[in-house]
Amino acid sequence: MKKFIGVAVFVLMLSLALIGCSSGGSSESSSGEETDEQKTISFIHWRGEDTEVFRELIAKFENENPQIKVDMTVYPSEQYQSTAQTLLRDGNSGDVFAAFPGSQFQVINRAGLFSDLTGESFVENFSENLIQAGQFEKKQLALPLQLVYNQPVYNVGLFEELGLTPPNDWEGFLALCETLKENGYTPIAFPGADIGPGQFMNSMMMNNAPDEDIIVKLENGEAKLTDEWWVKTLAQFKELNDKGYLQEDSLGTSKEGAFALMAQEKAAMVAAGSYAMASIKEQNPDIKLNLLAPITVPASEAVYEGIHTTTFMLGVNATSSKQEEAKQFIEFLSDPENASVYANSTGQHLTVNGVEYTSEELKDTAIWMEKHTRFQPRYLISNADIMNSATGSIQAVIGGTDPEKAASEAQKIVDQNIN
Template sequence: MKKRIAVALSMFIIASLILAGCGGAKNSSEGQKAAGQEKVTIRFAHWRGEDLEAFNKIIQQFQKENPNIVVNQSVETSEQYRTKIQAELQGGEGPDIFATMPGSDFAALSSANAYVDLSGSSFLGNFNPELLKPGQINGKQYAIPYQLVYNIPVYNKDIFQKYNLEPPKDWQGFLALCQKLKDNGITPIILDSEIGFGQFINPMLMNNMPSGDTLSKVQKGEAKLTDPWFVTTLKQFKELNDKGYFQKDVLGTKKAGAAALFAQGKGAMLAQGSYMMATIKQQNPNIHQGLLAPITVPADQMKYEGIHTATFMLGINSKSKNIEAAKKFLEYLFRPDIASQYANATGQLLTVNNVKYDSPELTEQSKWLSKKTLFQPRYMITVREVETAVTNAIADVLSGMSPEDAAAKAQKAVDMVVKKQ
């Protein structure tokens, strides 16, 4: 009898110890999770492959400070990214942190409730409030514009100096500049069909449009692409093309190819934007670059000197399971010291306050902070079909269609959008 009692008591003690051990492990796990010790992985998606190395270094630093957060970076080319990110996020999936362009892309994802509302976040105090507006809807901050870009041609200062050329102040001066370059065997403007039309249309439109928001009126049916301001702009594209001021096979030239031609000194101007200056410098360390915009009107009718965009807008996926970790990474990116590191590694001017720039390209871009520039007109369009109609009109003109017919074709596409509204 005593033996049975002893065995039973031993089994009870062992069972109690096992249960206590299990309970202790559970409590330890829950305590670790509550203290933020559980390792999480977040995905950061964007389209700037040229920034991959710079972000990798920043991510490594962040992970040292935050060992329980792993950041995986995924990058696609511009057009692939636009299509993929829309499909992922509208399907209820996608990365934890993602970059967006202003305009139609941001509008579409906002309508799909893809963003976490970042209003009231402490890191917003690190920014120029005016430059945050492209990421706002009804006063709420859904995305944070990180880069300040000038969507105007980059020009080769060495070529300009060789032929005693200065950025022109009117349309006739711009044509004369192009002709002198062509006469000396230099292609005046390198234009690509991948992103170039969407970039170069902005400075070409800025002084031709009746107002800065004319393109937003087009998609509402309050203005038309068949109106004189747009037809005139297409006629000016035709004039540049007819006079041989673009390189051969514009429609077959991609973004990277255009950049390579410009870096090799095969053209005097690259019709993209300030975001390309660092890439060009990497390809040709000896090049000296500046920024200019074609003024499409007489000098006394000029309203704007150039185009700016607050872009590369960073947001957090509303379906993310790691929102707090994502916020922590954004907060890190927006620190002035980290923003300075990113800016100087990539050659990008930023929207963050107190960033220190140390490259000639960024010094050149910062000169434009005091100039009168218009927010990129193309990003005033929030319907992608309208945006496509505008840029396709340029391709049509360069393919041989008359400006009037190209404008009429584009307006038909817009009319279909207006009818659905």
Template sequence: MSDQFSIDRRRFLHGLGALGLGGALSACVGPTITTGGASGAATTAADALAPVSAEKATGTVSFAHWRAEDKAVFDTLIAAFRKENPEADVIQDIAPSNDYQSTALQKIRGGKIGTAFVAFRGAQFVAMNKAGLYAGLGSQPFIDGYFAELIKAGQAPNRAQMGLPYQLVFNMPLFNEDAFESAGVSELPGDWDGFLALCETLKGKGLTPIAWPGGEPANAGQLINSMVMNNMPNDTAFADIEAGAAKATDDWFLGTLKQYQQLTPYFGSNSTGTSSEPLQQLFASGKAGMLATGSFHISAVRKLGAEFPIGLIAPITVSADRARYEGIYNATFILGVNTAGTGQAAALKWLEFLSDPVNAAVYANGTAQHVTVKDVEYTNADLKHNAPWLEKKTMLAPRFQFNDLDIRAAVEAACVAVVSGTSPEQAADEAQGIIDQKLR
């Protein structure tokens, strides 16, 4: 890996055309973390859904998800689904991501809501699978239309495919390329000192260097992915903390907290009390150099009027020669069919529809998010612009190694506490105290 990552726009745009994902993924996006993955009741072939019917769907599908910003695109897809299946309908049931994390399992369990539903990779998928919500997909023919490596997060321990991760996202900060260029930044930093110098340069130009939503746990924790990717002693260090084999007080995580302390002057005022929505507006208006959430917010900031080129950047927290990863990716939004209630056949038909490369392209290009479906043609300018990240050395988002949300919250809250003024040592001790209680 080179010490510097160029911002050369010609490299981003030249020759990409209407990019398909197949060639870009031939080198594999990044390592797949299996430790700390899904667990729960095994699903046998007898338990799995029968192959999707060739008949047209009938009845109404309740589709539960958290992506309110995708509603219009899903409405377009639903209209096309209705045209193919005149006696069927899909009704979206959308909750904010924080609420979806905490309440979706109970809402979906009864079967009236979420005939078809999604889960976050990691803890939520594990919990929903343990609760028996996911009807095993068995050998549905449309599964072969996905990149096999990218849908492992939707498998049970026996490798039965319970759900289909649909989104391929990059959980790392966005950056305003025009603002960087105006500030005289010609190359992205390849080490920690360079990243701090970048923040200082942006601050000197009157910008908020990093818009970080420290008051919104669901998105405050996105930054931790790239902050720890090169600090971790191994790729499963968060899973090791949850297993009791490592601690939040270990040197590598304490060092990460000290780096959050160094970043505090660059987060802007009241960062620990701010949610992502006002920061999206700040970034879209050109007043922030970086938005520390992920590629899943590109569409939102475009809707807020951002017209500048948007790139992706991850802080390299070590020296350039020690950096193992350039950034973070995640395969999430795990589509599934509810075991409860009725209407599984129509819900399965909806999943088959979304799995068609033509329909997946409508979703991807309309939401500025890559997908895990093969042979998708990307025409969205932002997807093409950031396509080189599909071939970079990226790590599967480590925050989702935690299957216990209380333990994950304790670790992520330590970062927020440090930004609020708590010493790294105290924040680490308090986090480990909560973890120790959970592990008793």
């Protein structure tokens, strides 16, 4: 009996030791527990493609701050949008976290999960006019790190070969697409299964509804998706599809599939944004890329040249017991030297002052910082159901639904949410 008890105790102790070793990874000390001198902060986000450069930066941060360890967890973007608030609630996850602007920012803010960063010295590392998406009632609750242009990426070499330049009106854009089609290329790779509707809608509607308060008006009932601005936008989506300017089965194409069509130079444009350029270049290092936005009105009526978003908004969890350590990590990431490593490794423009861009694409697309661009309208929709009704109506017209009918069905959802 004593022998049996001894074996059982040994097995129990061994099991507890194994549990202690497996739960921490780099976030714990060698004993499997956090020491008084060393604290572990949790960093959560959705940018899986940035994992390697973040690991490099985290290693540098830990070397410079040996009293702090960083445990990074990356979630799929769709899952992150729906679960981030839950992850943050108990304070055990996301001491530092990234948030999307718009509806997710509003949800997390209403839950009181943002620590106020107003007055922190590292806020000055960011361009003042590019961090407004992280503000609420004059408080800086989050700091957008990425400056993204949410408009089509195009193959510069292919355009030059065919003597094409980005057009400045809708008729010119249709003519451009026709030329590409006649020469055997898919004019626009459209990732209709995931990001396409939500990305392409921004530049397609920016001049059809130049009023920057149009989304606020939509959500309070002063504007409708059945109004001319949205019906016209849907009709133009349908026109692109009906004329064969989108690839076959565009609604079944993921972003990875659309990016591959660009990398293989089968498509001349991809309806995504500047964030797609690094992935395309990774598959085809020789391809030269830049950005354009379709102008859906006559040139004389165009107000905006493109779309920008300030996103990947860094916040500190208000329920965290390690807020000072979390702030140190954000300060580190916003240092121009470290931010430059992140920018050039990921192919991203940033909101940080003093970043040096070394890649050809980033230098070429830096001209968009001087253009008259509009903040992404889709991210201004605070209600997820309303946002989904708008993007769903785009998928509907590409699938064959009449634009007015698709707009009417979408507006019913808007009305339900307003009521």
